[in-house]
Amino acid sequence: xxxxxxxxxxxxHDPLTPVLSDTWDADRSWTLQAYRDHGGYAGLRxxxxxxxxxxxxxxxxSGLRGRGGAGFPTGMKWGFLPPPDGGPRYLVVNADExxxxxxxxxxxxxxxxQALIEGVAITSYAIGCHHAxxxxxxxxxxxxxRLLRAVEEAYAAGLLGKDVQGSGxxxxxxxxxxxxxxxxxxxxxxxxxxxxLRGQPRLKPPFPAVAGLYARPTVVNNVESIxxxxxxxxxxxxxxxxxxxxxxxxxxxxxxxxHVTRPGQYEAPxxxxxxxLLDLAGGMRGGKALKFWTPGGSSTPIFTDAHLxxxxxxxxxxxxxxxxxxRALQIFDETTCVVRAVSRWTDFYAHESCGKCTPCRxxxxxxxxxxxxxxxxxxxxADLDLLLDTCDNILGRAFCALGDGATSPVTSSIELFRAEYxxxxxxxxxxxxxxxxxxxxxxxxxxxxxxTAGVH
Amino acid sequence: xxxxxxxxxxGGPGRPRSRSGYDAEKVARLxxxxxxxxxxxxxxxxxxxxxxxxxxxxxxxxxxxxxxFCAEQLDLTAAEVSAVATFYTQYKRHPNGTYTxxxxxxxxxxxxxxxxxxxxxxxxxxxxxxxxTDDGAVTLERVECNxxxxxxxxxxxxxxxxxxxxxxSATDVVDRLRAGEQVAxxxxxxxxxxxxxxxxxxxxxxxxxxxxxxxxxEPTLAGLRLARENGWTAxxxxxxxxxxxxxxxxxxxxxxxxxxxxxxxxxxxxEQSSAEREPTTDADVDPGGKPGxxxxxxxxxxxxxx
Numbered sequence: 236x237x238x239x240x241x242x243x244x245x246x247x248h249d250p251l252t253p254v255l256s257d258t259w260d261a262d263r264s265w266t267l268q269a270y271r272d273h274g275g276y277a278g279l280r281x282x283x284x285x286x287x288x289x290x291x292x293x294x295x296x297s298g299l300r301g302r303g304g305a306g307f308p309t310g311m312k313w314g315f316l317p318p319p320d321g322g323p324r325y326l327v328v329n330a331d332e333x334x335x336x337x338x339x340x341x342x343x344x345x346x347x348x349q350a351l352i353e354g355v356a357i358t359s360y361a362i363g364c365h366h367a368x369x370x371x372x373x374x375x376x377x378x379x380x381r382l383l384r385a386v387e388e389a390y391a392a393g394l395l396g397k398d399v400q401g402s403g404x405x406x407x408x409x410x411x412x413x414x415x416x417x418x419x420x421x422x423x424x425x426x427x428x429x430x431x432l433r434g435q436p437r438l439k440p441p442f443p444a445v446a447g448l449y450a451r452p453t454v455v456n457n458v459e460s461i462x463x464x465x466x467x468x469x470x471x472x473x474x475x476x477x478x479x480x481x482x483x484x485x486x487x488x489x490x491x492x493x494h495v496t497r498p499g500q501y502e503a504p505x506x507x508x509x510x511x512l513l514d515l516a517g518g519m520r521g522g523k524a525l526k527f528w529t530p531g532g533s534s535t536p537i538f539t540d541a542h543l544x545x546x547x548x549x550x551x552x553x554x555x556x557x558x559x560x561x562r563a564l565q566i567f568d569e570t571t572c573v574v575r576a577v578s579r580w581t582d583f584y585a586h587e588s589c590g591k592c593t594p595c596r597x598x599x600x601x602x603x604x605x606x607x608x609x610x611x612x613x614x615x616x617a618d619l620d621l622l623l624d625t626c627d628n629i630l631g632r633a634f635c636a637l638g639d640g641a642t643s644p645v646t647s648s649i650e651l652f653r654a655e656y657x658x659x660x661x662x663x664x665x666x667x668x669x670x671x672x673x674x675x676x677x678x679x680x681x682x683x684x685x686x687t688a689g690v691h
Numbered sequence: 692x693x694x695x696x697x698x699x700x701x702g703g704p705g706r707p708r709s710r711s712g713y714d715a716e717k718v719a720r721l722x723x724x725x726x727x728x729x730x731x732x733x734x735x736x737x738x739x740x741x742x743x744x745x746x747x748x749x750x751x752x753x754x755x756x757x758x759x760f761c762a763e764q765l766d767l768t769a770a771e772v773s774a775v776a777t778f779y780t781q782y783k784r785h786p787n788g789t790y791t792x793x794x795x796x797x798x799x800x801x802x803x804x805x806x807x808x809x810x811x812x813x814x815x816x817x818x819x820x821x822x823x824t825d826d827g828a829v830t831l832e833r834v835e836c837n838x839x840x841x842x843x844x845x846x847x848x849x850x851x852x853x854x855x856x857x858x859x860s861a862t863d864v865v866d867r868l869r870a871g872e873q874v875a876x877x878x879x880x881x882x883x884x885x886x887x888x889x890x891x892x893x894x895x896x897x898x899x900x901x902x903x904x905x906x907x908x909e910p911t912l913a914g915l916r917l918a919r920e921n922g923w924t925a926x927x928x929x930x931x932x933x934x935x936x937x938x939x940x941x942x943x944x945x946x947x948x949x950x951x952x953x954x955x956x957x958x959x960x961x962e963q964s965s966a967e968r969e970p971t972t973d974a975d976v977d978p979g980g981k982p983g984x985x986x987x988x989x990x991x992x993x994x995x996x997x
Contacts, residue, residue, distance in 0.1 A: 366733065379893065380900060499914060501914035576802060
């Protein structure tokens with residue numbers, strides 16, 4: 236189908252490289268039995284036969300970068316922990332997947348929770364942690380059930396608990412359900428939440444590596460990062476670096492959603508392009524034209540069809556003005572109103588702003604109002620400058636990345652689609668029919684509700 | 692921990708429950724559950740979020756009594772507990788319906804049809820956001836992105852996935868829920884449980900239903916199916932064959948996992964090796980990064996899977 240579209244000069248590999256997703260079609264894939272039948276826990280065996288420092292060295296050598304959005308090198312993060320002082324150190328898995336468009340960790344944990352548990356065991360061993368936590372968002376009941384069950388099964392099989400696999404290594408794992416707050420995906424807010432507080436970010440430094448959970452040295456890693464560790468340890472750093480690009484090694488889950496023929500999870504080497512992925516996913520729905528897309532969730536500046544060939548690795552996407560983020564490719568065709576899209580994302584940020592810092596709390600609140608009136612046809616030309624000025628006062632001035640993220644869709648869309656904003660202002664309303672963008676047929680209601688959004 | 696507090700507060704037989712307003716039987720039962728929750732954590736206060744879920748499993752919302760109960764268990768003030776309870780959207784401040792029906796109206800689902808589904812449900816049920824039908828069956832909500840964008844438009848019923856919805860399918864679901872029928876989510880348990888039952892699971896008490904339902908829906912498997920059809924794999928073949936080729940001692944089958952290898956491999960000092968390379972971005976020297984610089988976003992930033 237698309238072999239020909241693999242760019243020349245890149246390492247030759249198949250367009251899709253299922254590793255994490257490789258067991259997802261197995262019968263009762265979520266069980267320990269199914270996971271072991273497919274080679275699961277070989278990584279833990281290999282790790283326990285080594286010194287912890289060597290496991291860290293392998294992960295460093297693999298070049299694995301955080302799959303939660305920031306792309307910080309995972310092994311390096313582990314290396315930031317201070318030398319053991321006899322007190323506890325913690326691993327906390329960030330399973331609070333909530334970034335709009337991001338939908339990879341939840342299906343991973345639904346289909347293959349043992350991959351995460353194995354990664355937790357290996358990572359804990361590597362960093363000297365004896366009590367690890369998995370903080371999963373509370374709004375995914377069945378995923379929480381599966382995680383609880385996976386931990387239960389792993390304990391029963393001696394893969395967790397006292398003296399793991401006869402190694403003398405002890406590990407306790409607690410699966411913790413959140414209660415609905417996007418901000419808890421920010422690692423220090425997550426730690427506060429795990430400590431039973433409101434989930435608000437902490438001032439850094441100190442970083443969690445130095446003073447994290449209960450002010451002890453803590454590693455916070457994303458689900459996909461941790462789930463990638465077993466394969467790296469079992470199959471080697473060279474194997475991992477044989478995929479991807481020089482500085483964005485390995486594979487990752489690319490999540491296609493929106494106006495594509497076959498939305499879903501596509502596990503591919505980093506550096507693939509949207510053109511290749513769209514080809515695999517059957518192209519745009521109904522052959523319509525691509526209008527805009529997010530490379531890594533709503534917090535990453537939007538792209539257009541001009542970026543179809545941008546390699547989806549950390550460096551190339553950054554160079555093109557956005558961020559690889561979580562590889563959450565939300566794809567919108569020509570029927571979509573960009574003002575409506577951005578207005579709704581802004582409602583989201585306003586709703587989820589934790590309120591701790593003024594630029595984000597007030598900025599997102601006012602941007603929401605301004606975007607609502609533009610979308611409703613009551614905006615003025617000055618509103619666009621007002622939006623950009625507000626963004627300017629949030630970006631780099633907010634306590635955490637939520638505020639920065641809130642500005643991404645606004646500034647990037649005004650830059651790319653200023654005329655469309657102006658059409659709403661001069662035309663006194665939205666020129667698009669929302670029904671045309673929906674995936675089912677219906678007749679649009681008479682007067683679209685301008686202020687329905689953000690009523691949470 | 693607050694064993695003493697708990698014991699004191701529970702009071703003797705003749706003494707009314709001082710603060711929570713729960714009767715003695717309920718206090719004793721919930722205190723036993725609360726102790727199990729507290730035991731999961733190095734520090735008791737970490738038990739607060741699950742304990743609030745526990746309270747909802749009793750009362751159907753976070754009641755005043757529930758707040759006082761949590762405060763007593765954890766030796767906190769009611770104000771401290773309230774401050775936490777009001778921060779999180781899953782904690783309800785007034786009695787919830789038996790089923791929370793949440794329609795995703797974040798951008799992607801909204802545009803794919805979520806807005807119309809919400810409007811249709813709202814009209815059909817005669818309630819708005821965060822309102823409950825008169826029969827107490829359904830609380831309707833707009834919800835934010837629930838990490839199922841490849842199944843858009845998505846509806847959640849008591850936080851189970853109802854994928855690829857239409858206005859018709861959504862109204863059918865709520866009609867059946869109101870009629871007391873068993874309704875099966877697309878991906879989840881064999882049937883949707885009640886809000887109270889769900890809350891008890893979220894407090895960490897299993898209901899034995901983890902093995903029900905599918906492992907993955909079609910979109911989750913879209914890439915894998917294509918890879919299978921075309922024989923595409925990661926280098927070295929699928930995971931199971933690669934592991935099968937391992938050394939008997941369980942050691943690494945390939946690569947640089949061994950200590951000597953890790954040191955000796957030229958790759959360790961090469962550019963892609965984070966272990967050795969010179970810092971090239973702010974993020975390399977500053978784990979949290981500087982705000983506003985795309986490469987330096989904190990790991991758990993909102994670009995994150997946060």
